[in-house]
Amino acid sequence: MKGECINMQKVLDSVQNWSNANRVKLNAKKTKDMWICFWKSIPQPPKLYTGDVMIERVNSFKLLGVSCQSNMKWNSHIKEFTRKGNRRLCHLRQCRKAHLPTEVGLATYCIKIRPLLEYAAPVWGGLPHYLVNDLERIQRRSLRIIGLPVDTLPPLSERRDKLTLREMEAITQDVNHPCHHLVPIAQKHDYSTRTKERGSNVGRIISRTERHKSSFMPRAVKLFNNKL
Numbered sequence: 001m002k003g004e005c006i007n008m009q010k011v012l013d014s015v016q017n018w019s020n021a022n023r024v025k026l027n028a029k030k031t032k033d034m035w036i037c038f039w040k041s042i043p044q045p046p047k048l049y050t051g052d053v054m055i056e057r058v059n060s061f062k063l064l065g066v067s068c069q070s071n072m073k074w075n076s077h078i079k080e081f082t083r084k085g086n087r088r089l090c091h092l093r094q095c096r097k098a099h100l101p102t103e104v105g106l107a108t109y110c111i112k113i114r115p116l117l118e119y120a121a122p123v124w125g126g127l128p129h130y131l132v133n134d135l136e137r138i139q140r141r142s143l144r145i146i147g148l149p150v151d152t153l154p155p156l157s158e159r160r161d162k163l164t165l166r167e168m169e170a171i172t173q174d175v176n177h178p179c180h181h182l183v184p185i186a187q188k189h190d191y192s193t194r195t196k197e198r199g200s201n202v203g204r205i206i207s208r209t210e211r212h213k214s215s216f217m218p219r220a221v222k223l224f225n226n227k228l
Helices: 002-021 075-087 089-097 102-117 129-146 156-173 216-226
Strands: 060-063 066-069
Touching: 066 075, 075 089, 075 102, 075 129, 089 102, 089 129, 102 129, 129 156, 156 216
Parallel strands: none
Antiparallel strands: 060 066
């Protein structure tokens, strides 16, 4: 751990030297230091610096609209997006108040609210049940406000699986995809099954923890092999 921390500071020093040579000013206030570790207790890593400015150490950080946590859980991301989703329910109430057809309310939900609840879903889709319920609760509330049965639309969890599968198919078909090298190679067999061709599968990923099992690649490989 100690050597790795020293190497990290060396990398930052190299970036700082490059920026100085190319007259690019680094904004230390927008740079964060987040250590990802699953151990209960570890020695406090040394602070990192860009020049003479110490980088702020955080437990969560928003990257491209997704809130990442140091424990690799998605509580902060789901909490933020459920809060935003609940705020947007006002659009459905306005539709109901104006006596607009239910089709208008449904379209409003599918355009204004559901995309928010599905943003980057393949990345964080492997959620524990209590977070799954938080998201499903917003869809159920939306359908009740519109005046439709709660089973009018498929569950969000089902749609997340389909989005994950679609992303996995894109990865396997594009050899230039940044994640293509992470796809496990399928084992070849001389036999076939009645259900599907073995050659269409990718290799299995063995997970020893629930955290790893719920991450993108193990979850996507399973969906890809099962062909939902």
